[in-house]
Amino acid sequence: xxxxxxxxxxxxxxxxxxxxxxxxxxxxxxxxxxxxxxxxxxxxxxxxxxxxxxxxxxxxxxxxxxxxxxxxxxxxxxxxxxxxxxxxxxxxxxxxxxxxxxxxxxxxxxxxxxxxxxxxxxxxxxxxxxxxxxxxxxxxxxxxxxx
Numbered sequence: 001x002x003x004x005x006x007x008x009x010x011x012x013x014x015x016x017x018x019x020x021x022x023x024x025x026x027x028x029x030x031x032x033x034x035x036x037x038x039x040x041x042x043x044x045x046x047x048x049x050x051x052x053x054x055x056x057x058x059x060x061x062x063x064x065x066x067x068x069x070x071x072x073x074x075x076x077x078x079x080x081x082x083x084x085x086x087x088x089x090x091x092x093x094x095x096x097x098x099x100x101x102x103x104x105x106x107x108x109x110x111x112x113x114x115x116x117x118x119x120x121x122x123x124x125x126x127x128x129x130x131x132x133x134x135x136x137x138x139x140x141x142x143x144x145x146x147x
Contacts, residue, residue, distance in 0.1 A: 077087075
């Protein structure tokens with residue numbers, strides 16, 4: 001290797017090293033944005049477990065509440081003279097209310113799925129067009145600096 005080749009190799013090496021050490025707006029934004037998204041994503045299992053724990057506690061509370069209700073129900077119904085037809089209507093009302101609530105839960109879940117699918121498609125579209133714009137600007141700027 002001659003002296004000129006050695007100097008060219010050193011210049012390329014130091015140029016690459018300087019580029020790595022120089023602050024970059026894009027690299028800074030990418031790094032920090034990725035860090036935030038990964039942090040949020042890492043907590044998804046925690047949020048899912050916390051929600052599950054919360055709903056389990058609600059279920060336990062209501063199961064316990066209604067278990068104690070059975071004991072008081074007979075005494076209450078005997079004292080008020082409520083007839084069985086009214087209880088049958090009450091049961092049908094709550095059956096319908098439960099069906100409506102369950103369909104609303106399914107609707108909300110399906111809406112959330114479609115919302116996320118749409119957001120992901122939009123992000124991919126934005127990413128695609130952003131790359132096209134950046135590539136176009138890079139070509140224009142490289143032609144301008146070559147002149």
